[in-house]
Amino acid sequence: MEQIGQDLKKEHQAKIKQVISEVGKVVVGQEYMVNRLLIGLFTQGHILLEGVPGLAKTLTVNTLSNVLHLDFKRIQFTPDLLPADLIGTMIYNQQKADFEVKKGPIFANLILADEVNRSPAKVQSALLEAMQEKTVTIGETTFELDRPFLVLATQNPVDQEGTYPLPEAQVDRFMLKVHVDYPTKEEELEVMRRMANMTFKSEVETMLSKEDIFSIRQEINQVSISDSLERYIIELVFATRDPKAYGLNDEAQYIQFGASPRASINLNLAAKAIAFFNERDYVLPEDIKEIAPDVMNHRILLNYEAEADGITTHQIIQSILNKVQISK
Incomplete structure (x- = not known):
């Protein structure tokens, strides 16, 4: 079977x-x-x-x-x-x-x-x-x-x-x-x-x-994601809400609102889909990093200061990905 x-x-x-x-x-x-x-x-x-x-x-x-x-x-x-x-x-x-x-x-x-x-x-x-x-x-x-x-x-x-x-x-x-x-x-x-x-x-x-x-949806749902990667997703999303706590002091001045809980949910789902497309039944950190910009770029609201300085959400997300580490 x-x-x-x-x-x-x-x-x-x-x-x-x-x-x-x-x-x-x-x-x-x-x-x-x-x-x-x-x-x-x-x-x-x-x-x-x-x-x-x-x-x-x-x-x-x-x-x-x-x-x-x-x-x-x-x-x-x-x-x-x-x-x-x-x-x-x-x-x-x-x-x-x-x-x-x-x-x-x-x-x-x-x-x-x-x-x-x-x-x-x-x-x-x-x-x-x-x-x-x-x-x-x-x-x-x-x-x-x-x-x-x-x-x-x-x-x-x-x-x-x-x-x-x-x-x-x-x-x-x-x-x-x-x-x-x-x-x-x-x-x-x-x-x-x-x-x-x-x-x-x-x-x-x-x-x-x-x-x-419907069958593919069930198969993607069965893709496993480790506890450490689930926590990594949470850390990425929380870094958009409280960037100073993650050492992102320069980025903090530009973020008006961080990503909502839907970002965490969708990062998990999309990472599983990428793993499935790559013929794996488990998620790798690279899957999360690959999809993070598409999941979060419309959920981070920047202020007018960011617009004046030419700062984009893509740059903010890249800084977060570079700074936030996966806990063992």
Whole structure:
């Protein structure tokens, strides 16, 4: 029985590599982004992608949904979008002389919230219940969302015209915030060749079913993490809240608020996923260090002094990783 479980695990790990390969048929590069999207999918964590327009954020999520056998909806966030456009509303049926529920696009497995910060806070807040409770309330009725349910949101940098900063409560509900950077010269050359060829069309195969996803989640849950590494995660998060206690005196002047308890939870989950992707059944310190910037960069709030001195959350996180040691 144990051998059957090991064989299934290896099959799933091979399928994950095939998923990345299939997405690569359409999207050039961006393996890092795809890896982070899969971490979110397999650990029930929502992902926020940030980058300037034109970096294939939407195309990547679109392609990934085609490789996964899941119901997918894309919602374009605009300044005039209303909460009812997202979750649905009550409409009057003249034939029945009664009100009935018209469900919105939020009722899907994969939600692409495209340019989520182009809508005001009241619309962004409509996502909160769905992201945290996996339910939606319309009128007096609460509906369970189908599982798996994952919000993949893209946003443009907040200094661009026509953007609204996301509420802190919503940002904290994203497991990872992934910064999408420009492609390399070779990658952009390949992008240009593909997109300049108007007959280019790449078909992708469906690689994972819902059952596969649920099985992979169970396998990731069984990845072990030692007590010392669990405590290491706690120390990393507490260093963002009380940096002086960890000898981070220079960094302390720039941090207004540290990371929430969700950072500890998500560091644990994401590190297990990375270990599983690397075909290990145990977490290494390198797994935690690799994912820490994506888990914590949106949970550390810096003050105006940091902005004036050009200090970024990434620099703060690197200082914390360099300073905090694993206790034996």
